[in-house]
Amino acid sequence: MPFAVYMVGLGIFTQGTSEFMLSGLLPGMADDLGVSIPDAGLLISAFAIGMVVGAPLLAVATLGWPRRTALVTLQAVFVVAHAVGALAPGYPTLFVTRVVSALAYAGYWGVAVATVVALVPPAAKARAIAVAAGGLTLATIVGVPAGTLLSQYSGWRAAFWAVAAATVVSLVCTLLAVPGGRGGGERPSVRAELRGLARPQLWLSYAITAFTFGAVIVTFSYLAALLTEVSGVPEGWVPAVLALFGVGGLAGITLGGRTGQSRPLGTLALGLGALALFSALLALTARVTAVAVVLVFLLGFVGYVTNPALQSRVFALAPGAPTLVGAGNTAAFNVGNTIAPLLGGMAIDAGYGYASVAWVGAALAALGTAGVLWAAHLRKERRPQSGALTSAPAPQPNPACEVL
Structure with a gap:
């Protein structure tokens, strides 16, 4: 695996820490800003809104740029936004900086996925995506608990400063490790990329992505409050439990990197079905501390085992739109x-x-499972006509590898 792939993953780690660390910062932020925890939770939605808008918008805006230039520029904007956020005098200013940070991070994600896909041969695309996306899982294992711990001792603003500093480090690493060109030698075309997005099956895949990640993030967003207020976990142990979620996610994304390209629909069906089951069990047993902690690990595992399949499958569905298809999937996640x-x-x-x-x-996981079953039904109906699809990246001889 090229070293640059790992450095792209480092960028996702530093910025992804900011995306998820608010789950551990919400109680302190709510007190400091004088708002309720649900209102503070809207800062998570603000970040997500910025990513929904920013992913396709910045993918188009930076389409003709060298990928390293795009990555570094977007990281620089992210750093500035976080510095302003750390100094924000109140909720409205912080809300705006979360949107701006998300715009930059969304653009980074879209360019990052296209970059790692261009750096490896077709058979390694899912694994490369898993490695880069593993930075986000590492953020839940290391970054989010560290941010939560830092906020408990120094306040939530210190966590924002730490993210800004870590992103500066990843920016320098990007400059040193990522090739300066675009890779592949092709000259990008917005029109060609837009044509690649015209498949209905791709938009079904985007819907599955939205349901899947929504099912993961809705519990994770309020996990710190759930653990302390319902499960009886002492506040000092919350970072450790959040890290346990990340450990489960790392195990899941590692397994998903192996199965996500060869058996995408099977991986998604099993992962989403388990996610629905474990979420329901957590709702029923949240007051039992030991059971809740085990379920946090399992939710991380089944939530992230789907990630490589969600990412690599859209590239197989629209191989002619390597930048916008990834940006569209980033928007769907958000x-x-x-x-x-x-x-x-x-x-x-x-x-x-x-x-x-x-x-x-x-x-939400049940709705995602229904979408996967519908996709499998459509694939079965179209299989006699699917010969034209064998040109998608990383074709496999196993029929289970077919994608819509």
Whole structure:
């Protein structure tokens, strides 16, 4: 695996820490800013909204740039936004900086995935994506617990400064490790990329992505509050439990990197079905501390085992749009990331308690499973006509490898 792939993953790690660390910072931020925890949770949705808008917008804006230039520029914007956020005098300013940070991070994700795909042969695409996306899983293992611990001793603003500093380090590593050109030798075309997005099956895959990540993030967003208020976990142990979620995610994404390209629909069906089951179990048993902690690990595992399949499958569906297809999938992830915390906050505000967010996760996972089953049905119907699809990246002789 090229060293540059790992450095791209480092960039995802530093910025992804910011994406997820608010789950451990919400109680302290709510107190400091004078808002409720559900209102503070809207900062997660603000970040997600920025990513939904930013992914396709910045993918188009930077399409003709050398990929290293695009990555570094977007990281620089991210750093500035976090510095302003750390100094924010109140909730409105912080809300704006979260959107700007997300715009930059979304653009980074879109360019990053296209970069790692261009750096490896077709058979290694899913693994390269898994390695780069593993930076996000590492963020939940190391970055989020570290940010939570730092905030407990020095306040949430210190966590923002730490993310900004770590992103500066990753920016320098990107300059040193990522090739300066675009890779592949092709000259990008917005029109050609847009044509590649015209397949209905691709948009079904985007819907599955949104449901899947929404099912993961709705519980994770309020996990610190759920653990302390319902499960009885002492506040000092919350970073360790959040890290356990990340350990499960790392194990899941490692397995998913091996199965996600060869058996994408099978991986998604099993992962989503298990995600629905474990989310429902958490809703039912959240007051039993030991069971809740085990389920946190399992939710991380089954949530992230789907990630490589969700990522590599869209490239197989639209091989002619390597930049916009990844940006579209990033937007789809964050449609789920936007709507799910809102739904979770509504459930809490309606008086159903913090455990109710796990029921929301179970429902979203069930919808995602239904989408996968529909995709499998369409594939079965189209199989006699699917010969034209064998030109997709990383074709496999096994029929289970076919994608829509």
